[in-house]
Amino acid sequence: MSVRKGTIITLGASAAFGVLAIVLARGFINTAVNTQYEQARDNVVSKPKQAAKMKTVPVMVADMQLMPGTPLTEQTVNIVDFPAKSVPEGSYQSYEALFLDPNNPSVVLTKITQGEPILAFKLSAPGGRASLSAKLSKNMRAVSIRVNDVSGVAGFVRPNDYVDVLLTREIEPANIKRYAKQKSGGGNKSAFASEILMQDIKVLGADQVSGLISGTGSDAAKIAKTITLEVNPQQAQKLALGKSVGTLSLALRSAGTNDMLVARTLQEKDLTQSAKLTSKPKPRRSVRTVKSKPKNQTAQVVVVRDGEPRLVNVYREKPQLQKLAGGAQ
Numbered sequence: 001m002s003v004r005k006g007t008i009i010t011l012g013a014s015a016a017f018g019v020l021a022i023v024l025a026r027g028f029i030n031t032a033v034n035t036q037y038e039q040a041r042d043n044v045v046s047k048p049k050q051a052a053k054m055k056t057v058p059v060m061v062a063d064m065q066l067m068p069g070t071p072l073t074e075q076t077v078n079i080v081d082f083p084a085k086s087v088p089e090g091s092y093q094s095y096e097a098l099f100l101d102p103n104n105p106s107v108v109l110t111k112i113t114q115g116e117p118i119l120a121f122k123l124s125a126p127g128g129r130a131s132l133s134a135k136l137s138k139n140m141r142a143v144s145i146r147v148n149d150v151s152g153v154a155g156f157v158r159p160n161d162y163v164d165v166l167l168t169r170e171i172e173p174a175n176i177k178r179y180a181k182q183k184s185g186g187g188n189k190s191a192f193a194s195e196i197l198m199q200d201i202k203v204l205g206a207d208q209v210s211g212l213i214s215g216t217g218s219d220a221a222k223i224a225k226t227i228t229l230e231v232n233p234q235q236a237q238k239l240a241l242g243k244s245v246g247t248l249s250l251a252l253r254s255a256g257t258n259d260m261l262v263a264r265t266l267q268e269k270d271l272t273q274s275a276k277l278t279s280k281p282k283p284r285r286s287v288r289t290v291k292s293k294p295k296n297q298t299a300q301v302v303v304v305r306d307g308e309p310r311l312v313n314v315y316r317e318k319p320q321l322q323k324l325a326g327g328a329q
Helices: 002-053 233-245 266-277
Strands: 054-061 077-083 140-146 162-171 191-206 228-233 246-252 298-307 309-316
Touching: 140 233, 162 228, 162 233, 228 233, 233 246, 233 309
Parallel strands: none
Antiparallel strands: 054 077, 140 228, 162 191, 162 246, 191 228, 298 309
């Protein structure tokens, strides 16, 4: 009987300690949860107070990446709050300030990334156009050349195309140039040569239409009188000199090709040589061997008469050796 009584007492004490442990653990957990809740509530209450202390100002920013020449519209911008101390100079704070004349929007002059504040110096005046200088690459120049319907590829050269520039000029005949200067009105015939002056040159504009404003003009070819090219300083010198010594013409390049060809200067004689190379060979025929008769060889000399050089054909005689004494020649 005493054993059962001791067992019951032990079980009762164990149960009491278990209940006590549960109560203590629950109290500890509730205390920790209440503490975290109070801290979180204090943070939530303090943040609006801190935000209320920071003064903000609305600023117009780009809602997408804007490239030079892009017209500015309400769909391309957005308004966000900036700290008053961090507002950049020249920014706009409302749609009304940015779009003074909705019918004549401003044009982007320099690249503006998404989320970047829109500043006054990056825009043209309302209704204005982007400056061509903003479109030029670093250390490049814009040079215009005069073209017509033929040299300008019948108006198919458009802004942002790439072309080769050809120079056709008059040269003096080599056999006359060595002896005397050719006089105007003389009987000597001038020769012409053509060469590729430069290759893979970007077209900036045709007449007063440039590639700065996208979506302008039609797809139909329009014959231009002047073409503006983007070149480096040395190429600009070549164009200026080429316009003075000969005729410049353009050759439109295929889109996406930038290969540089090695081409030599062509003259009038090359026109007939190319025709001979492309002609079909004639069929062979049996030919008898015939002893060729001696022919008199001729040579050309330059004779100056009345101050004018002329080419004259003369016969070249074979020199005869005289016999010397003793029979030796």
